[in-house]
Amino acid sequence: MATIKDVARKAEVSTATVSAVINDSAYVSPELRARVLAAVRDLSYAPSLAARNLKRGRSQLIALVVADLANPFFSRVVWAAEAAVAAWGYSLLIFNSDEKPEVERRILARVRTLSCDGVILVPVGDSTEHLQSDPDGKPIPTVLFGRTVAGDRSDTVTIDNISASRQATEYLLDLGHTRLGTVTGPLHLTTGRGRLDGMLAAMRSRGLALESRYIRSGEFREDAAYSVARSLLEQPSRPTALYVASGLMALGVMRAVADLGLRCPGDISIASTDTIPGIGGLRPRLTRTEHPLVDMTNEAVRLLVDQIRRGGPAEPRNVVFQPSLVVGDSCAPVVARSVASPLSSSGSGQ
Amino acid sequence: MATIKDVARKAEVSTATVSAVINDSAYVSPELRARVLAAVRDLSYAPSLAARNLKRGRSQLIALVVADLANPFFSRVVWAAEAAVAAWGYSLLIFNSDEKPEVERRILARVRTLSCDGVILVPVGDSTEHLQSDPDGKPIPTVLFGRTVAGDRSDTVTIDNISASRQATEYLLDLGHTRLGTVTGPLHLTTGRGRLDGMLAAMRSRGLALESRYIRSGEFREDAAYSVARSLLEQPSRPTALYVASGLMALGVMRAVADLGLRCPGDISIASTDTIPGIGGLRPRLTRTEHPLVDMTNEAVRLLVDQIRRGGPAEPRNVVFQPSLVVGDSCAPVVARSVASPLSSSGSGQ
DNA sequence: AAAACTCACCTAATCGATTAGCTGGGTTCG
DNA sequence: CGAACCCAGCTAATCGATTAGGTGAGTTTT
Numbered sequence: 001m002a003t004i005k006d007v008a009r010k011a012e013v014s015t016a017t018v019s020a021v022i023n024d025s026a027y028v029s030p031e032l033r034a035r036v037l038a039a040v041r042d043l044s045y046a047p048s049l050a051a052r053n054l055k056r057g058r059s060q061l062i063a064l065v066v067a068d069l070a071n072p073f074f075s076r077v078v079w080a081a082e083a084a085v086a087a088w089g090y091s092l093l094i095f096n097s098d099e100k101p102e103v104e105r106r107i108l109a110r111v112r113t114l115s116c117d118g119v120i121l122v123p124v125g126d127s128t129e130h131l132q133s134d135p136d137g138k139p140i141p142t143v144l145f146g147r148t149v150a151g152d153r154s155d156t157v158t159i160d161n162i163s164a165s166r167q168a169t170e171y172l173l174d175l176g177h178t179r180l181g182t183v184t185g186p187l188h189l190t191t192g193r194g195r196l197d198g199m200l201a202a203m204r205s206r207g208l209a210l211e212s213r214y215i216r217s218g219e220f221r222e223d224a225a226y227s228v229a230r231s232l233l234e235q236p237s238r239p240t241a242l243y244v245a246s247g248l249m250a251l252g253v254m255r256a257v258a259d260l261g262l263r264c265p266g267d268i269s270i271a272s273t274d275t276i277p278g279i280g281g282l283r284p285r286l287t288r289t290e291h292p293l294v295d296m297t298n299e300a301v302r303l304l305v306d307q308i309r310r311g312g313p314a315e316p317r318n319v320v321f322q323p324s325l326v327v328g329d330s331c332a333p334v335v336a337r338s339v340a341s342p343l344s345s346s347g348s349g350q
Numbered sequence: 351m352a353t354i355k356d357v358a359r360k361a362e363v364s365t366a367t368v369s370a371v372i373n374d375s376a377y378v379s380p381e382l383r384a385r386v387l388a389a390v391r392d393l394s395y396a397p398s399l400a401a402r403n404l405k406r407g408r409s410q411l412i413a414l415v416v417a418d419l420a421n422p423f424f425s426r427v428v429w430a431a432e433a434a435v436a437a438w439g440y441s442l443l444i445f446n447s448d449e450k451p452e453v454e455r456r457i458l459a460r461v462r463t464l465s466c467d468g469v470i471l472v473p474v475g476d477s478t479e480h481l482q483s484d485p486d487g488k489p490i491p492t493v494l495f496g497r498t499v500a501g502d503r504s505d506t507v508t509i510d511n512i513s514a515s516r517q518a519t520e521y522l523l524d525l526g527h528t529r530l531g532t533v534t535g536p537l538h539l540t541t542g543r544g545r546l547d548g549m550l551a552a553m554r555s556r557g558l559a560l561e562s563r564y565i566r567s568g569e570f571r572e573d574a575a576y577s578v579a580r581s582l583l584e585q586p587s588r589p590t591a592l593y594v595a596s597g598l599m600a601l602g603v604m605r606a607v608a609d610l611g612l613r614c615p616g617d618i619s620i621a622s623t624d625t626i627p628g629i630g631g632l633r634p635r636l637t638r639t640e641h642p643l644v645d646m647t648n649e650a651v652r653l654l655v656d657q658i659r660r661g662g663p664a665e666p667r668n669v670v671f672q673p674s675l676v677v678g679d680s681c682a683p684v685v686a687r688s689v690a691s692p693l694s695s696s697g698s699g700q
Numbered sequence: 701a702a703a704a705c706t707c708a709c710c711t712a713a714t715c716g717a718t719t720a721g722c723t724g725g726g727t728t729c730g
Numbered sequence: 731c732g733a734a735c736c737c738a739g740c741t742a743a744t745c746g747a748t749t750a751g752g753t754g755a756g757t758t759t760t
Contacts, residue, residue: 003716014740019718026719029738046463050409051716054400054745060464061443069432072628075425082419082446091464093411094444096432113396114410114441222628254631278422278572281604282632353746364710369748376749379708401746404715 002043011039022047053115062090062304063111065104067122067147069096071220071248072276073293074122077145080297081120088305090117099219101125112140118304123149126188141307143300147190148318155307156318157300161194161273162201164289164323165243168271169202171287171325172241176334177269181214181239183229183253185246192217195245195273214239218249225252233260233268240268240334247274250286265332273323285328296321352393361389372397403465412440412654413461415454417472417497419446421570421598422626423643424472427495430647431470438655440467449569451475462490468654473499476538491657493650497540498668505657506668507650511544511623512551514639514673515593518621519552521637521675522591526684527619531564531589533579533603535596542567545595545623564589568599575602583610583618590618590684597624600636615682623673635678646671 008015013032020026021036028036039045053059062085066074078094085092093116097104104124111119118141126149144156172180182199185192196215203210216232218224225244229252232238244250250272257264264270264284272288279285299319307314358365363382370376371386378386389395403409412435416424428444435442443466447454454474461469468491476499494506522530532549535542546565553560566582568574575594579602582588594600600622607614614620614634622638629635649669657664 004718005716015717016719016741017739020739023718027738032739046459048404048716049464050400050404051745052718054398054404054716054747055718057745059400069429070426072422072425075422075428076420078425078428078444079419079446082444086445091460092444094428094432094442095436096429109396110441114399248628251628251631256631258631258633276626276629278598278601279626279629279632281601281606281608282629282634283608284632354748355746365747366710366712366749367708370709373748377708382709398746401715402748404717404746405748407715 001048002045004045004047006043007036007039007045010043011035057115058117058308059115060090061093061114061116062301063093063095063107063114063116063119065095065097065107065111065119065121067097067099067124068220069094069098071246073220073247073274076277076293077122077297080294081301084298084301088301090305097122097124099124116140117308118142120145120300120304121154122146123152126150141304143304143307145296145300153316155303155316157296157303157321158190158318159291159296159321159323161191162198164273164291165195165198165245166202167289167323167325168243168273168287169199171327172243172269172271172331173202173206173208175241175269175331177239177241178208178334179214179237179239180208180210180241180243181232182210182216182243183225183232183245183249184215184217184243185220185249187217191220192245195243199243220246220248222248222252222255225249226256227252229253229256230260233257233262238268241331242268242270244270244272247272247276247286247288250274250288251276254284265330269331269334271331275326284330287326287328287331289323289325291323292321351398352395354395354397356393357386357389357395360393361385407465408467408658409465410440411443411464411466412651413443413445413457413464413466413469415445415447415457415461415469415471417447417449417474418570419444419448421596423570423597423624426627426643427472427647430644431651434648434651438651440655447472447474449474466490467658468492470495470650470654471504472496473502476500491654493654493657495646495650503666505653505666507646507653507671508540508668509641509646509671509673511541512548514623514641515545515548515595516552517639517673517675518593518623518637519549521677522593522619522621522681523552523556523558525591525619525681527589527591528558528684529564529587529589530558530560530591530593531582532560532566532593533575533582533595533599534565534567534593535570535599537567541570542595545593549593570596570599572598572602572605575599576606577602579603579606580610583607583612588618591681592618592620594620594622597622597626597636597638600624600638601626604634615680619681619684621681625676634680637676637678637681639673639675641673642671 004015004018008018013036017028017032018036020028021033064081068074082092095107097107101124120143122145142154144154146158148156148158184196187193200210216228218228233256242253244253253270257268262268272286275286275288303317354365354368357368363386367378367382368386370378371383414431418424432442445457447457451474470493472495492504494504496508498506498508534546537543550560566578568578583606592603594603603620607618612618622636625636625638653667
């Protein structure tokens with residue numbers, strides 16, 4: 001690889017001049033500029049980022065740390081983030097904390113040594129102390145994505161979880177369902193907890209309660225959702241409708257429903273928050289709330305770049321996006337009988 | 351951020367000693383070692399990768415350049431690659447060439463200036479000259495993934511496309527289908543072309559031909575598959591079974607089938623290569639061939655790390671994985687009438 | 701006991717950029 | 731006319747690590 005010295009020698013100028021031409025950081029006469037550019041081309045010179053970064057103290061790297069790369073939701077975030085980050089001139093590093101706080105800690109240490117300019121983090125722990133690079137040093141610019149952490153002062157980009165589950169729940173209630181159940185995420189996460197809370201609020205405001213035996217939470221995974229959904233649905237009297245807190249979980253629930261020989265929406269209605277893109281040709285089509293994922297990701301990157309540019313965090317900004325309901329055909333009106341005597345209709349399926 | 355000098359000063363040793371302790375690159379007496387480690391801890395020192403990389407000429411970075419990040423297939427590759435790369439001590443940069451050769455070119459230039467230690471590339475162009483870092487310089491260690499490029503001398507990791515489509519096709523033929531159609535990928539890609547060829551070969555060996563009006567190719571995208579499938583299925587006499595060359599395309603085909611009011615497998619059987627993970631609870635369940643994606647990705651990373659370690663490419667290695675058929679319920683035996691008089695049964699579906 | 705080795709550690713050059721500060725020729729102004 | 735100023739371009743310090751080569755004390759060899 002040619003270095004700046006080779007270019008300088010070939011163009012018969014100093015390295016400072018080459019640098020000035022390359023970075024447009026000072027006026028250089030047209031003649032020298034042309035000589036430099038010719039030399040750059042001839043040697044097919046590309047500046048070493050390692051050297052540049054060492055001197056400048058930045059790296060043009062943004063890290064995206066997601067909680068579970070196997071979840072299609074986060075895959076889409078990766079997709080959107082790659083584009084957004086590239087548009088700002090950065091490159092994207094991907095890390096998977098796999099929902100493990102200690103892995104997250106290791107990753108953030110590595111992010112530090114790689115001197116990434118910023119991090120977009122889907123936090124899995126309940127603390128973000130480790131975001132501080134060290135006691136004295138300044139923290140790495142950070143934007144929390146999707147989830148928040150109590151007491152943290154980073155920028156955040158989230159959706160309104162309460163509203164998401166409320167919308168889905170109200171849709172089910174409007175169809176006449178009263179015996180609802182839910183498969184939600186871990187309750188120590190704002191996404192899992194918030195989506196349960198919104199559902200509870202929606203039911204309460206109609207004077208209904210959510211029976212605790214109809215509430216299940218598990219990790220945001222297909223298999224976890226499958227098993228909690230199974231145990232939920234195998235109870236003697238099962239709910240007539242379910243709200244599921246994630247698209248991936250909805251798949252697990254669907255599989256449980258299929259394996260139990262139940263029909264959706266015939267035997268049970270299902271509404272979720274988020275879905276798996278592209279499955280519109282399969283049956284049933286999920287009724288769900290959708291997040292403006294691309295906008296959210298763009299906003300996260302914008303906030304992060306802003307932090308990087310201003311060189312330190314300002315007053316923390318919390319951007320909340322609104323989900324919207326998309327109706328499929330996984331929900332059906334409850335049959336009159338069930339409404340009239342909810343406790344007696346235990347064997348409707350099969 | 352503390353530097354190695356700060357550590358050296360605090361531990362009252364030279365920077366060389368600190369470096370030796372950190373890298374275990376030379377014997378250091380227990381006493382000094384302890385002093386150094388204490389200083390490292392107190393200052394919470396982490397070596398600057400920028401400086402280290404500049405000196406060492408490597409970066410601990412591996413780039414993964416995929417053809418379409420929006421495709422769940424590649425999302426899974428990202429997931430598997432992140433884990434594999436981390437296990438070898440590298441970090442993963444993600445780039446999306448979006449099937450555009452000129453974007454790929456730009457990305458590879460950037461990969462060079464970032465001085466990535468290696469690249470896993472899903473090539474979109476038909477040339478890999480730009481893999482050469484420059485006329486004289488040595489090329490970046492590279493492994494081509496999924497697709498190959500004629501005349502290239504990199505290591506490659508692929509599946510046996512011929513076998514994949516042959517297995518799926520034979521399954522359909524065994525069910526009695528004779529009027530087959532296909533929705534495959536772009537024919538200039540080894541994946542699109544190979545999967546068509548395997549199908550043709552399977553049919554030929556049974557004395558059958560694949561009518562050209564039943565052959566459609568399009569980009570490996572859901573929407574592209576949707577539209578070519580629609581135009582394929584809207585023809586006066588449509589095939590009784592389809593082979594679809596990718597999981598994402600299968601979703602598009604399913605949507606087209608649904609929109610046309612056809613039932614799968616009642617009106618049309620569908621078999622594909624690859625699927626979308628987790629959709630086992632939705633109907634129909636795809637009959638498809640599956641690749642050992644995780645093994646493939648691990649192998650790609652292994653080959654790449656091997657190239658990096660040996661410092662230059664050896665004789666190119668081409669590893670081909672075998673797909674296996676997984677039966678769902680998207681295919682049905684053809685009804686006797688259709689087998690007897692294939693040309694007369696135009697209006698069987700809706 | 702002097703020569704020859706080891707060993708543990710240090711000094712200083714080096715990687716390839718950026719950039720503060722200098723230089724010397726040309727303008728401007730009092 | 732000389733002082734003050736500008737300006738393009740250069741010299742050399744610098745970023746923070748690694749590492750070749752050096753040093754002096756202790757050990758072995760003859």
